[in-house]
Amino acid sequence: xxxxxxxxxxxxxxxxxxxxxxxxxxxxxxxxxxxxxxxxxxxxxxxxxxxxxxxxxxxxxxxxxxxxxxxxxxxxxxxxxxxxxxxxxxxxxxxxxxxxxxxxxxxxxxxxxxxxxxxxxxxxxxxxxxxxxxxxxxxxxxxxxxxxxxxxxxxxxxxxxxxxxxxxxxxxxxxxxxxxxxxxxxxxxxxxxxxxxxxxxxxxxxxxx
Amino acid sequence: xxxxxxxxxxxxxxxxxxxxxxxxxxxxxxxxxxxxxxxxxxxxxxxxxxxxxxxxxxxxxxxxxxxxxxxxxxxxxxxxxxxxxxxxxxxxxxxxxxxxxxxxxxxxxxxxxxxxxxxxxxxxxxxxxxxxxxxxxxxxxxxxxxxxxx
Numbered sequence: 001x002x003x004x005x006x007x008x009x010x011x012x013x014x015x016x017x018x019x020x021x022x023x024x025x026x027x028x029x030x031x032x033x034x035x036x037x038x039x040x041x042x043x044x045x046x047x048x049x050x051x052x053x054x055x056x057x058x059x060x061x062x063x064x065x066x067x068x069x070x071x072x073x074x075x076x077x078x079x080x081x082x083x084x085x086x087x088x089x090x091x092x093x094x095x096x097x098x099x100x101x102x103x104x105x106x107x108x109x110x111x112x113x114x115x116x117x118x119x120x121x122x123x124x125x126x127x128x129x130x131x132x133x134x135x136x137x138x139x140x141x142x143x144x145x146x147x148x149x150x151x152x153x154x155x156x157x158x159x160x161x162x163x164x165x166x167x168x169x170x171x172x173x174x175x176x177x178x179x180x181x182x183x184x185x186x187x188x189x190x191x192x193x194x195x196x197x198x199x200x201x202x203x204x205x206x207x208x209x
Numbered sequence: 210x211x212x213x214x215x216x217x218x219x220x221x222x223x224x225x226x227x228x229x230x231x232x233x234x235x236x237x238x239x240x241x242x243x244x245x246x247x248x249x250x251x252x253x254x255x256x257x258x259x260x261x262x263x264x265x266x267x268x269x270x271x272x273x274x275x276x277x278x279x280x281x282x283x284x285x286x287x288x289x290x291x292x293x294x295x296x297x298x299x300x301x302x303x304x305x306x307x308x309x310x311x312x313x314x315x316x317x318x319x320x321x322x323x324x325x326x327x328x329x330x331x332x333x334x335x336x337x338x339x340x341x342x343x344x345x346x347x348x349x350x351x352x353x354x355x356x357x358x359x
Contacts, residue, residue, distance in 0.1 A: 026241040059237040060356040148220040
């Protein structure tokens, strides 16, 4: 069973090929999991520069530990855990160190957390929804930010990214999406006729959810 | 709109508003070339930025982060100093069980600094970001520290 979904190749063969030195398989792993890692950093409210450092450090850690990952199906969880720990370190340091002037590779990446970001979004309604999303209570904002990573992460990996019990993800997701929906209807970001958030209930094919 | 459709719409919006920057993906792909197959790994065994409160207090005063790495007989102790006035980072340390030079490896380049007779080395001013160090033992084995983000 793939950890993400049936439309994706299994991680095991990619990891095995990367261990043998196959760069294309490594690139595929990077493509697969960087969205989860970026979302994990953003869920912790890191700046663009710090988030970039966390993602890069996480991948470098995997490079040095490629031989030590026993269960390839848990790679996503390993990466998410590594990223979360790095995020907590960054937050801890930033609370007591003066900001360091940065002159690194990632410093000229535009900071997408700027409020003007909403201007990047195509439609005004999307922009409103994005702002509402950012204003959700922290528990909801964190969870949804990781859940909407692209490609969609497995719940097991989300649990590792946020250090929360896997069993609480489904119910919390439900409540948080319902809360966001209520805000979105109130602000006109979605139509009231679209507001019937039926729960499809059954897990998605592939067993990821 | 089902709850899954609503989530998909949020995913589409998020992918547009806050995508993984291209340079981050490129750097992650390039990280593969930094694989060090023939070196033993010296794990991070202590980091004052996560360890006990007494050490944290000291770090608060001096703005020094102390890191320790170990692999068998090889240990590397480094101090990463944040200069409050210039706000720059300086890294220096002491290696036990190693000879020759220390290679300071960053995500986008590397530098080499000599080990003094007593094992001390000074990597000078550095930019923030991931870093590891590579050392050589007297019998020629290569040891690399774990990556840390300074």
